[in-house]
Amino acid sequence: xxxxxxxxxxxxxxxxxxxxxxxxxxxxxxxxxxxxxxxxxxxxxxxxxxxxxxxxxxxxxxxxxxxxxxxxxxxxxxxxxxxxxxxxxxxxxxxxxxx
Amino acid sequence: xxxxxxxxxxxxxxxxxxxxxxxxxxxxxxxxxxxxxxxxxxxxxxxxxxxxxxxxxxxxxxxxxxxxxxxxxxxxxxxxxxxxxxxxxxxxxxxxxxxxxxxxxxxxxxxxxxxxxxxxxxxxxxxxxxxxxxxxxxxxxxxxxxxxxxxxxxxxxxxxxxxxxxxxxxxxxxxxxxxxxxxxx
Numbered sequence: 001x002x003x004x005x006x007x008x009x010x011x012x013x014x015x016x017x018x019x020x021x022x023x024x025x026x027x028x029x030x031x032x033x034x035x036x037x038x039x040x041x042x043x044x045x046x047x048x049x050x051x052x053x054x055x056x057x058x059x060x061x062x063x064x065x066x067x068x069x070x071x072x073x074x075x076x077x078x079x080x081x082x083x084x085x086x087x088x089x090x091x092x093x094x095x096x097x098x099x
Numbered sequence: 100x101x102x103x104x105x106x107x108x109x110x111x112x113x114x115x116x117x118x119x120x121x122x123x124x125x126x127x128x129x130x131x132x133x134x135x136x137x138x139x140x141x142x143x144x145x146x147x148x149x150x151x152x153x154x155x156x157x158x159x160x161x162x163x164x165x166x167x168x169x170x171x172x173x174x175x176x177x178x179x180x181x182x183x184x185x186x187x188x189x190x191x192x193x194x195x196x197x198x199x200x201x202x203x204x205x206x207x208x209x210x211x212x213x214x215x216x217x218x219x220x221x222x223x224x225x226x227x228x229x230x231x232x233x234x235x236x237x238x239x240x241x242x243x244x245x246x247x248x249x250x251x252x253x254x255x256x257x258x259x260x261x262x263x264x265x266x267x268x269x270x271x272x273x274x275x276x277x278x279x280x281x282x283x284x
Contacts, residue, residue, distance in 0.1 A: 004100050004102060006100055009100065009102070009110075011110065011113065014110060014113065014114060015113060015114070015117045018113075018114040018117045018118050018121070019117050019118070019120075019121040021118075022118050022121040022122055022125060023121070023125055027125070033124060037117055037120045037121050037124060038117055087111070087114065089102075090102065090107040090110055090111050091107075091111065093102055093103075093104050093107040094104055094107050094108055094111070096104075
């Protein structure tokens with residue numbers, strides 16, 4: 001059984017990865033929308049995205065949508081693998097308790 | 100790091116909750132272009148019916164054909180952008196659904212022999228019904244949008260008198276455009 005992923009395990013980072021994992025592989029999500037879905041503040045979300053980015057789990061892009069600056073995020077293949085592994089680990093804990 | 104079963108259960112429940120919200124948002128985003136397109140078509144078609152009545156039949160045929168072609172083109176564009184095999188096929192469902200609705204609606208309009216007024220109310224209420232059904236699976240925003248569109252359409256049907264076409268341009272087409280913009284906000 002794979003062990004826990006200490007980077008993803010933190011509650012907000014786990015939610016962020018869950019949201020980004022729902023999107024298609026090359027589909028970006030706007031920072032503002034991600035903030036709305038996970039229910040975080042700008043600063044908190046930014047800090048956790050930075051951690052995930054340093055681990056190579058998310059890609060962050062800053063661009064202009066028209067004249068407005070926009071930050072958007074997507075999960076990398078490594079991030080998707082790490083998320084799937086951590087979810088499997090959590091499920092395994094519950095399954096072990098059941099039997 | 101040790102994770103207790105209670106904590107694992109709570110984290111998995113959190114994941115399920117945000118995944119549900121994320122799927123609803125992604126679906127809204129994917130269908131908003133189609134809703135905007137058909138809103139613009141309904142707006143133009145109803146304006147044509149009011150201001151260019153003798154040619155409105157041909158204008159509607161042209162607009163509907165344009166709408167179907169644009170729906171297919173949008174699906175192809177989305178498929179081209181989307182390299183994820185698990186979702187690439189989903190985009191084809193949008194024009195397929197539009198085509199099925201057109202076929203079913205056209206059949207019953209032909210068999211039912213509705214008045215022009217009832218016919219003009221039929222499509223928006225039919226579309227509202229589909230939005231409400233789809234919303235039961237996807238999220239409440241679509242249910243609210245469907246109910247709003249149906250209510251405005253029926254209000255126009257009973258209350259707008261000789262300005263019915265203009266009401267339908269704004270109440271039907273305009274509302275769809277508003278819904279499309281709201282879903283992609």
